Amino acid sequence: MKEYIIPAVSTVDWTKAGKQSIDECVWSPNAAPAATVQALFVEGEGLYFRLESAAAPTRAENTEADSAVWEDSCLECFLSFDNKSYVNLESNANGALRASVGTERHGRKFLKDMGIPMPKTQPGLTEKGWEMVFSISCEAVEAIWGAKLEKGLSFTGNFYSCGDKTPSPHYASWSPIDTPAPDFHRPEFFGKLTIA
Secondary structure (H helix, E strand, O other), rough: OOOOEEEOOOOOOOHHOOOOOOOOOOOOOHHHEEEEEEEEOOOOEEEEEEEEEEEOOOOOOOOOOOOHHHHEEEEEEEEEEEOOEEEEEEEEEOOOOEEEEEOOOOOOOEEHHHHOOOEEEEEOOOOOOEEEEEEEHHHHHHHHOOOOEEEEEEEEEEEEEEEEOOOOOEEEOOOOOOOOOOOOHHHOOOEEEEEE
């Protein structure tokens, strides 16, 4: 199982976060652009995930929340704190966030309809492509799972780079997924994340 140690810090400082590759791409080995993930836990605030992609050109046509952002150049963060339900946070370079919770691909609930603090997106451009910072608050994690974010807490998740309708369709994950076709909604393949 892939593992990532998330540093606990007092403020967002990406120099303190390790960088790992999102490079498991059995479904599109020659199309996936280089992508990475970093994570931080800011005590009293929540979790921050910075995903970077060298995708170019970048497709970013969806602008509405909970739209089909996976068709664009898309970066995604899936998290679970109970090994049952998981949140999917997906965004394109416009910052259009698709966010829902459930136990599988179907029958999911949009977070905006649940009355909890919404995760946030912060898109940006980099020298080689673009990036997305996802943040999910302590309050949101507690509201969804009843879990308290603190040092020593372990949970599971996966990170993805994709683009169904980009010039070079691609599907890459941080933790490997053993399925014959692209399928990110597979929590049994999530890696381990630990706040330290």
